[in-house]
Amino acid sequence: MLDYASLSVLAAVVREGSFERAARTLHVTPSAVSQRIRLLEESVGGALIVRGQPCVATETGRRLCQHVDQVRLLEHELQSTVPSLGQDTPTRVPLPIAVNADSLATWFTPAMTSFAAAAPVLMEIAVDDQDHTADWLRSGTVLAAVTSTAQAPSGCNSRALGSMRYLAAASPAFVERFFSHGVGSASLAQAPSLVFNSKDELQARWVRRLCHRHIELPRHALPSAHAFVAAAAAGMGWGLHPQILIQAHLDHGTLVELVPQTPLDVPLFWQQARSASSLLDGLTRSVIAVANTHLLPSA
Missing domain, CATH: 1.10.10.10 (Winged helix-like DNA-binding domain superfamily/Winged helix DNA-binding domain)
Structure with missing residues (x-):
């Protein structure tokens, strides 16, 4: 026992x-x-x-x-x-969740806060790259995760949430400095890029699709979604940003796309441990409802 x-x-x-x-x-x-x-x-x-x-x-x-x-x-x-x-005194239940920083900075926070405001829970949010949040669920550290992995770990369910659209963008001055002769293998190998951390492969993935080969990118590591955008607007480097996070910068011209019409859409999934829990089910409903209004429909 x-x-x-x-x-x-x-x-x-x-x-x-x-x-x-x-x-x-x-x-x-x-x-x-x-x-x-x-x-x-x-x-x-x-x-x-x-x-x-x-x-x-x-x-x-x-x-x-x-x-x-x-x-x-x-x-x-x-x-x-x-x-x-x-119990005589109502208790709140810890609810550990893993989520990628870009989702947390955009659509996930409204889902989390609306649920937690009414439910007897204490949210414990772990932040990691969307390609690795499922590892937290697989290891048993969390009970649910927003992940880019479709296949759920053993003992878990997986539901498609939609896709987050990313745009490669930088400040106009940065583009003029490093890409005045176009965006290609040579210029990308010289222009500083921005990554969230060593696990962040979005920039490399976009470059491989554009140039059809791997290019070793010079990188600044910034583990904050909002600092990521601020650094790009200040001319520190270029990076892949959620469109919903930088749309105002694009509208005002403080950020511009490196190559227009080359978005990178990342499918996201909600995975949770199988449990007959109305609390976890309630969070799931909130996550899906908000994702439906903020993410692109799944292909």
């Missing part, structure tokens, strides 16, 4: 990133948290936490944390159908 009290301590350590912060949220001492984790690791026969700054879960630890999250959702369902089991 699983020790759910200890599993809740494990989840707190992973969520807070340290034994000390977990102890404060649980109103116990750090030594009590440490003892709980040690006994739990002894019972499962392996490490559950990689001690560090921050502390992170091992693969087994992540799966146990996901199990705890699912159990909390199921307990919420049970309490709603059997009120006598409810």
Whole structure:
């Protein structure tokens, strides 16, 4: 039988990133948290936490944390159908989600906030590249994810949300400086590009489609969707931007497309762990409704 009290301590350590912060949220001492984790690791026969700054879960630890999250959702369902089991003080259920930064900066936030304003949840949002958010779901770190991967991990469902349109854009001065003789292999190899992080392949994908070969791009790394746009408008580099995020800049001429009529459409999917949870289903409905109004229809 699983020790759910200890599993809740494990989840707190992973969520807070340290034994000390977990102890404060649980109103116990750090030594009590440490003892709980040690006994739990002894019972499962392996490490559950990689001690560090921050502390992170091992693969087994992540799966146990996901199990705890699912159990909390199921307990919420049970309490709603059997009120006598409810607690005197209403509790909010942690709901860990992974989403790409561009979605978070545009359409996902309205979906999340409208849902969380009315639901007894505490949203825990992890941000990663859309090609990698499914890994968070696969590892058990989150219960749902916005991803560019159509195939859902085992034990999860996948629904198409639509496509986000990206445009390669830069400031007029930057285009004049680096692309006055056209956008091609030679000029792209010299012009600084912008990427979100080392996982961001959008710029490289657009270049391969334009030039029909790989080009090593000089890159600035900026892990912020809004800083990405601001840096491009200031002439720092060129990059692939969500059209809905830069349309005002295009209208005012502070950003221009490198090559007009060459959008890159990225299909997005909503994947979630299979669960009979009205909370997760409610978030799903909110995500799909907002995506339908902000994303391009799926091909």
